[in-house]
Amino acid sequence: MNETELLDILARGEDSRHQFKANISNIDALAAELVAFANSGGGVLIIGVSDLGEVQGLSAADISRLNQLLSNTASQSVRPPIHPISLNIRTAQSLVMVIQVPEGLNRPYTDAQGRIWVKSGADKRHVTAREEMQRLFQQAGLIYADEVPVASATVANIDRPALEEYFENRYRQPLEETGPSLARLLQNMGLARDGVLTLAGVLLFAKKPERFRPAFMIKAVAIPGGELHETRYLDSEDIFDRLAGQYQRSLAFIKRNLHHVQGDQGVNSLGILEIPEIVFQELLVNALIHRDYFISAPIRVVVFADRVEISNPGHLPNHLNVEQIRYGLSNMRNPLLASHATHLLPYRGLGSGIPRALNACPRLELVDDRIGNQFKAIIPRRAR
Incomplete structure (x- = not known):
């Protein structure tokens, strides 16, 4: 990025990919910005600029301090650690630091307090809703919705004729001739866990699945x-x-x-x-x-x-x-x-x-x- 490109970004203002800060001295505040970008597709943090995009500039001492702060924050206060790239750009007014944060490959990222931040327009927000946290873990391949047990659905809620027809069509063997118990068989197929049906088990073979997940219609x-x-x-x-x-x-x-x-x-x-x-x-x-x-x-x-x-x-x-x-x-x-x-x-x-x-x-x-x-x-x- 050169000065012309920087000024063009400043003229357009803040958005989900670009955040302006006059200065940063707090490690927690910087961690929150880095985490939000890493969880939301990456972005650019520009320091030495007001919220309105006016260059206020940084001193050489500021640049040195910010580089050390960035290194400590990215390695110690962001979990797992990330690897941002900093670039110092001289404008007609003064120096500006540009920090490029890549999209994280190991989402979701958290700050030192275990909080998850994401971008929300030009700002950021703390993720607290369980469904949104689940989606972040889903995107990272750490959890799949269809494998989650549905607490109120048990093996007794299986539509046995439907399961028998499926089993015989797929495996060319009657269900009653298999060795394991029904609970063990369903667990082996990923349709139950410890006697509780997974979401896949409910959606595919439960009697009246709307009793357990009425929204999935x-x-x-x-x-x-x-x-x-x-x-x-x-x-x-x-x-x-x-x-x-x-x-x-x-x-x-x-x-x-x-x-x-x-x-x-x-x-x-x-x-x-x-x-x-x-x-x-x-x-x-x-x-x-x-x-x-x-x-x-x-x-x-x-x-x-x-x-x-x-x-x-x-x-x-x-x-x-x-x-x-x-x-x-x-x-x-x-x-x-x-x-x-x-x-x-x-x-x-x-x-x-x-x-x-x-x-x-x-x-x-x-x-x-x-x-x-x-x-x-x-x-x-x-x-x-």
């Missing part, structure tokens, strides 16, 4: 216009079920609220769906398997007059972006669910679902809303 609505705030609807359904049932019922909801067109079919044909069915098969499966189950919110399916929208709680995980998933790159947020879903849903786990949907519907729009913390697929309908 699909809200489906068909609206005659193009805005969500329409005063009436054509069809509506709250879909509570196991994952396989949610998939089947939400696909049926979409199909019954779309038109069928004759196309090249004969006059006596029922016609073909205005949007290829495979588009919804792939998008619904991806929503159910890859949603963020640390967010207590439903998947939303809305059939508008001109489009269909499928909104999924949680933006794309880690560094994954829309362009990457267009070409088949994937990152499993719920590996346990994914491993079982290949035998329950039309899912292969190869990252090929989105490319198939795009091939069938090139105008499909994918939106990774990181501020709203959701992923949305927008499927345009045929003009009539």
